Amino acid sequence: MNAHLPLEGVTVLDLSHLAAGPWCTMLLADLGADVVKIERPESGDMSRQAGSVYAEDQSAVFLSLNRNKRSVALDLKRPEGRAAFYRLADRADAVVENLRPGKAAALGVDRPALAERNPGLVYVSISAFGADGPYANLAGNDPIIQALSGAMAITGEEHGPPARQGVSVPDFAAGMLAAQAVLAGLVGRDRHGEGSQVDLNLLDAEVFALGPRAQEYLINGEDQPRLGSAHPQFSPYQAFRCADGEYVYISIINDKFWRLLCQALDRPDLLADPGYATNRDRVVRRRELAELLEATFADRASDRWLAVLHKAGVPCAPVNTLSQAMTDSQVVHNDIVTEVDHPTLGTLRTLAAPMRFDGVRPPVRDAPPLLGADTRAVLRESGLDDDEIGALVSSGVAAEAASIVVGRGEVAR
Amino acid sequence: MTGPLAGVRVLDLTHFVAGPWCTQTLADLGADVVKVEPPGRGEIGRSIGAVYSGAESAVFLSCNRGKRAVALDLKRPTGQRIVQAMARDVDVVVHNFRPGTVDRLGVGPVVLRRANPGLIHCAISAFGNDGPAAARPANDPVIQAISGAMHESGRAAGAPVRMGVSLPDFAAAALAAGSIMAALLRRRRTGQGCVIDLNLLDAQLYAQVDRMTGAGEAPEAEPAHEPGVRGSYVCAAGDALWLECDDGELAGRALGISAGTARGLRDHLALTCRDAALRAFEAAGVTAAPVQDLSDVLPGPPTRTVRVAHPIVGDLNQLRTPFDADPPWPPATIPPPLLGEHTEAVLRELRADNPTDPALCPAPHNPRQEQL
Numbered sequence: 194m195n196a197h198l199p200l201e202g203v204t205v206l207d208l209s210h211l212a213a214g215p216w217c218t219m220l221l222a223d224l225g226a227d228v229v230k231i232e233r234p235e236s237g238d239m240s241r242q243a244g245s246v247y248a249e250d251q252s253a254v255f256l257s258l259n260r261n262k263r264s265v266a267l268d269l270k271r272p273e274g275r276a277a278f279y280r281l282a283d284r285a286d287a288v289v290e291n292l293r294p295g296k297a298a299a300l301g302v303d304r305p306a307l308a309e310r311n312p313g314l315v316y317v318s319i320s321a322f323g324a325d326g327p328y329a330n331l332a333g334n335d336p337i338i339q340a341l342s343g344a345m346a347i348t349g350e351e352h353g354p355p356a357r358q359g360v361s362v363p364d365f366a367a368g369m370l371a372a373q374a375v376l377a378g379l380v381g382r383d384r385h386g387e388g389s390q391v392d393l394n395l396l397d398a399e400v401f402a403l404g405p406r407a408q409e410y411l412i413n414g415e416d417q418p419r420l421g422s423a424h425p426q427f428s429p430y431q432a433f434r435c436a437d438g439e440y441v442y443i444s445i446i447n448d449k450f451w452r453l454l455c456q457a458l459d460r461p462d463l464l465a466d467p468g469y470a471t472n473r474d475r476v477v478r479r480r481e482l483a484e485l486l487e488a489t490f491a492d493r494a495s496d497r498w499l500a501v502l503h504k505a506g507v508p509c510a511p512v513n514t515l516s517q518a519m520t521d522s523q524v525v526h527n528d529i530v531t532e533v534d535h536p537t538l539g540t541l542r543t544l545a546a547p548m549r550f551d552g553v554r555p556p557v558r559d560a561p562p563l564l565g566a567d568t569r570a571v572l573r574e575s576g577l578d579d580d581e582i583g584a585l586v587s588s589g590v591a592a593e594a595a596s597i598v599v600g601r602g603e604v605a606r
Numbered sequence: 607m608t609g610p611l612a613g614v615r616v617l618d619l620t621h622f623v624a625g626p627w628c629t630q631t632l633a634d635l636g637a638d639v640v641k642v643e644p645p646g647r648g649e650i651g652r653s654i655g656a657v658y659s660g661a662e663s664a665v666f667l668s669c670n671r672g673k674r675a676v677a678l679d680l681k682r683p684t685g686q687r688i689v690q691a692m693a694r695d696v697d698v699v700v701h702n703f704r705p706g707t708v709d710r711l712g713v714g715p716v717v718l719r720r721a722n723p724g725l726i727h728c729a730i731s732a733f734g735n736d737g738p739a740a741a742r743p744a745n746d747p748v749i750q751a752i753s754g755a756m757h758e759s760g761r762a763a764g765a766p767v768r769m770g771v772s773l774p775d776f777a778a779a780a781l782a783a784g785s786i787m788a789a790l791l792r793r794r795r796t797g798q799g800c801v802i803d804l805n806l807l808d809a810q811l812y813a814q815v816d817r818m819t820g821a822g823e824a825p826e827a828e829p830a831h832e833p834g835v836r837g838s839y840v841c842a843a844g845d846a847l848w849l850e851c852d853d854g855e856l857a858g859r860a861l862g863i864s865a866g867t868a869r870g871l872r873d874h875l876a877l878t879c880r881d882a883a884l885r886a887f888e889a890a891g892v893t894a895a896p897v898q899d900l901s902d903v904l905p906g907p908p909t910r911t912v913r914v915a916h917p918i919v920g921d922l923n924q925l926r927t928p929f930d931a932d933p934p935w936p937p938a939t940i941p942p943p944l945l946g947e948h949t950e951a952v953l954r955e956l957r958a959d960n961p962t963d964p965a966l967c968p969a970p971h972n973p974r975q976e977q978l
Contacts, residue, residue, distance in 0.1 A: 199785075199792035199800070220781075224788045257819035326907075332850065332893050336836075340848035340895045343903040345838065347770035354838040355846045355897045357741035358769040359758025365773075365813040365832075369780035373708050374929050376787035377635045380609025389610075390711055395908060397928035399902055402771045403927070404627060408668030409657040410900040411911070411923045419899060420700040422747070422756060422766045426656040430747065432756065432766040439955065440753040441729050447656065450743070476656065476946045508743040512766045515754035515817055521751070529808050530818075536720050542817040547808035548785045 197553040198225025206231060206281055207262065209292035210238040212335075212361060213319050215258040216368025218289050221375060222261035223237045223546035228280065229571055230259065230562070234266040234592035235566035248538050251561070260533060261563035262396060265572070266565030266592035267585075269300045274590045277459075282307045282314065286382075286491065287375045291319040294329075304390045314388040314409060315378030317371050323394045333395055338363035342399035349419040356419075362515040367398035369457065428475040429454070429482055432537050433490035440512035441490065441498050447472065450507060456491055457505035528554070535560040544575065563594040609636020614790065615696040617689070618642065618673060619680075619713065623746070623772060623808060624732050625702035626669035627779035632698070632786065632940045633672030635925040640668065640696075640952055641943065645677040659917040662942065670711045671914060671924055674936025676953070686712040686837040689963035691956060693718040693725065696795075698786055702730040715801045728787045728802040730782050735803060744806065749774035753810040758817070759844035762837065777809035795851060838897055845880035846897035847888070860890030874943030909947050916941040962965045 203226040207218040207449040215230075215238070232238050236341020239256060246253035258344050265281075268274040282288065288307065290297050297303040297318070304316035332335055336357050339345045349356035374391040382388055400407065422442065423431035432440040432547075436445040447452050448471060455464035463485075464581065469475050473483055490498060495511060501510040513521060519530055529546040572582050585591035607966075611632055618641040626649075627829040633639040643649045650667075655663040678685040690713065693699055699718060701708055707715045708729065715727040723801055729735075730746035742873040747768050750756040760767035785802045792798055811818065840846045851857050854866030861883065863874050875883055880896060887894040896902070905911045912926040919941075926937050957966050 199788040201792075202795070203791070207851055208775075220784060224785070232968075234670065246820065253819055254816055257816040273635060277965060313978045317727070317733075328895075331698070336849065336850055336895070337895045340838070340897045341951050343898055343900040344770045345848065345897050346846065346899045348759060348765055349838075350760075350765065352761055354840050355850075356759060356762055356767050357836065357847075358755075359761065359767075360755045360769065360814050361816055362771050362813070364816075366776065366780070369777070369784065372784050372929060373631065373635075373780065373787065376784055376791065377610040377929075378931075380614075380787055380790055380794075383791065384610070384661040385611065387933070389933075392930040393928050399771070400910060401925055402773065402776045403900075404772060404776060405623060405655070405665045405668040406770065406772075407900065407904055407925050409655070409664040410836055410904050411915070411925075412659045412664050412667070413657055414901070417770075421763070422760070422768045424747070424768065431768075434765070440751075442747055442756070442766070444745055446745060466964040473656065493816060501740060506743065508745060508748050509899070510744070510748040510751040510777045512751045512756050515814070518752060518754035518811070518916050519818060521752055522810065523733050523807060526877050527734050527805070528810055529811055541819070545813045546812050548802055548804035550785075550802055552801070552803075554651050602891070606866070 198555055199550065200225035203227065204285045206285045206288045206373070207289060208292065208297070210291065211240045212254065212364035213367040213371065214289055214291035215240065217257050217317070217319070217371035217375070218366060219260065220369065220546070222509065225555065228262040229280065229567070230262045230264045231269070232264055232266050232564055233267050234565065234589060237264070237266065238602060241564065244278055251538060256541060256561050260543065260557050261559050262562060263567035264562035266554060266567045267568070269302060269588045273585060274586070275301055276335065277511075277572060277575070277577065277585060277591065278302060279307070279310060279575065281571065283311050285311070285314065286379060287315040287317065287481045289317050289371060289375065291317070294324040306549065308388060312388055313386060313454070315375055315382060315391070317374045317378070317391045318394070319367055319371050320392070320394045322396050323392070328396070331423045332556050333481045335361050335363055337512050338395045338399050341396055343403060344399055347417045349420060350421045352418060353419070358588065362402055363395040363399040366402040367393060367395045370398050370401070388539060409484050411566060423479070423483070426476060429471060431483065433486055435490050435495040435498055436492060437494040441494035441495050441502070442510045442512055442541055443502065444508045446508070450537040451475070452507050457501050457507055460489075477508040510603070515557040531557050533557045533560045535587070565592045565596075607934060609634070609935055610634040610716055614638070614698065616640070616698045616700065617692055617696045618748070619699065619703070619711075621691075621702065621731070622654070622780075623665065623669055623775040624778040625700060625862050627684035627775060628782040628786075629700050630671055631779065631783040631927055632671050634722045635935060636677070639673040640692065641673045642678050642680070643675060643945060645946065648677070652945065659922065660765045662919065667922060667942045668924070670942035672794055672940045673943055674940070674948035674952060675713050675773060675943035675946060676949045678949070680711045680713065684965075688953070688956070689713050690717065690721070691960060691963050691965045695959060696722075696725070698726045698728065699732070700728045700782065700786070705730055705735040719799060719964050721759060722799070724793055724797055724799040726786055726793065726799050726802065728782055728786055730778050731803065732807045734805045746772040749806045749810050752807060753814060753820075755810065755814065761865045773813055774806040774810040777813045778804060778806045781809050782810065786874075795799050802978065822879040825957065834873055836864070837868065839875040841875050841878055841880040845876070847880055848895050850910070856890065857887070860892050860966055862886075904977055906919050912939065912940050916939040917944060924965070959968065
């Protein structure tokens with residue numbers, strides 16, 4: 194069934210919670226790894242009760258980032274729980290954690306403790322700001338990282354305050370880089386047999402995601418303006434409001450597309466105007482050109498403009514809301530919106546993995562697990578017998594899904 | 607000391623941002639990446655944008671460290687045959703041509719895998735290989751617009767706002783690099799190569815999965831009743847801060863004002879020095895952070911950047927791929943290459959490997975002048 198999945202046979206122990214770590218391990222799970230999520234028996238990953246959007250008692254944050262994984266509820270603070278974890282770690286290829294710096298060592302589950310038993314282990318730690326430094330006491334959540342990274346300063350309306358990017362860039366970026374670290378570590382281990390410890394943090398990941406913007410600064414030392422939907426180095430390159438109140442984005446990156454735009458708008462006068470001949474000219478006269486185009490776009494509804502611009506080969510797009518995006522014709526064609534049966538919620542709608550291997554998209558095989566859904570199965574695989582597992586469960590060191598009731602906003606005790 | 611991908615050979619046919627960023631990551635992790643570009647002006651990324659150092663654009667410089675560059679005309683049969691020969695003994699080919707182009711150029715997966723069945727062939731497109739938008743041109747903001755990210759970023763402002771980070775490019779690059787490494791792992795076990803394809807739109811949506819998962823209808827933004835106080839504020843001298851707090855009264859009290867509304871805070875903070883405001887918030891247990899400019903963040907701690915010696919630009923400071931590994935993974939320090947800088951060296955290596963290959967004979971005397 195998983196013939197197309199490249200990470201089949203790779204086992205990852207997931208000590209992570211909230212967003213960056215689970216995003217990392219979800220990608221590994223989507224690529225076929227057996228990801229075993231270790232959670233606190235009482236309440237599990239704190240993202241099970243995070244955010245404001247819930248499907249019954251399950252938070253959208255948890256549901257979105259934990260499919261294709263198995264859940265083991267195990268108390269690592271108790272010696273018996275730690276001993277069971279060591280059994281799992283002996284057979285694992287990688288561990289991912291985003292506990293507070295120092296916490297994994299305090300629990301005895303850091304790499305030095307595990308590598309004695311399993312030297313090939315690849316261990317990836319994700320923190321907010323690194324182990325120390327001036328922000329160590331700050332909450333490392335998404336808008337704080339965006340604010341500190343420089344990304345927020347270059348996002349927002351031209352004369353308005355900085356704006357938060359509407360997507361969780363720090364968590365996503367750190368998650369993707371952490372997955373790369375796991376995979377690179379495993380490739381390296383295949384070559385020389387040795388595992389590794391890799392540390393990365395959300396702030397550096399968000400700065401790294403600046404990419405070309407950062408290189409521009411490192412070359413010219415100039416801060417960059419906020420320009421709403423526009424870009425400091427290209428013009429016209431922004432969203433225009435149409436007669437129906439919807440926006441259409443056009444991105445003219447070169448003179449060829451400028452010619453196509455002028456032809457599509459039936460404005461030979463603009464094309465002939467030497468003041469707009471090159472991108473550099475158009476950037477200098479951005480404001481004036483934008484006003485001119487604003488008036489033009491206000492004349493017709495967005496779908497009419499899009500039809501004209503698409504036909505002419507001008508790079509353009511509707512500015513969709515999230516729900517419009519889910520029904521966009523290309524998104525529908527790509528079949529990335531998918532459904533999975535959830536044990537308590539029924540049908541859960543989510544987005545599948547974005548890549549295809551030999552034409553086949555990695556499937557969403559399993560719903561996000563209930564807390565402790567796989568405790569017994571996983572502990573059995575690690576060699577514990579039913580009596581040992583029974584003792585762990587009855588003493589509260591481990592827990593199984595059926596015995597745990599966690600409600601929204603409340604924690605079972 | 608080498609990176610974990612040492613010994614992995616990558617043939618890089620990419621241009622602009624997403625593709626080159628992917629292969630730069632592989633280079634940073636130790637892979638030998640050979641980039642093939644059209645003679646003349648090279649790939650489009652070399653001459654895009656408005657910030658240059660020497661004759662090289664910031665866009666190009668940001669995504670091409672650690673690679674060697676070969677100038678070959680893929681529109682001509684000789685160029686195609688040489689790339690086909692190069693593809694015989696590499697592990698990975700990456701390209702981001704528009705769908706269909708790669709087959710027309712004779713370097714599609716069917717042709718290349720016939721000679722090298724273990725090859726991992728990765729294609730990055732804007733929208734996917736087919737579908738209503740597949741043939742359309744696209745770049746970062748087009749994907750930001752379609753995906754809903756631009757609308758989400760602009761909700762406070764009313765009009766759409768472009769995310770400062772080119773997330774579609776980053777997402778596609780990161781996911782392509784991850785998929786390639788996963789495929790490399792499988793190949794070591796099974797010998798099996800594969801064709802990977804992904805696109806910027808799907809990659810961007812994966813970055814929004816936390817906002818687009820739910821049991822019923824797509825979760826739309828909550829209706830804005832009263833504007834909350836959580837958000838960014840511009841202080842005196844134009845410095846900004848982010849207030850991570852939903853309790854307006856608490857935030858107001860921290861500043862010694864009675865009005866705990868967004869408007870009251872905005873008016874007060876506009877006249878307040880940012881450092882004083884941050885200190886007041888901290889003293890009151892209210893979470894807030896400075897909205898830092900690029901100049902506050904870069905070059906930043908020495909570990910955040912890497913310095914490479916560029917033959918024309920001189921010392922070039924670049925963002926480092928942010929892994930701290932133990933044992934260490936030294937980042938690539940080969941500077942972003944000049945167009946065709948390694949044509950001769952790479953072709954010579956190829957001839958040594960395939961001395962009788964007809965595609966490589968007669969040997970060009972000076973590939974840069976001949977512009978194959």
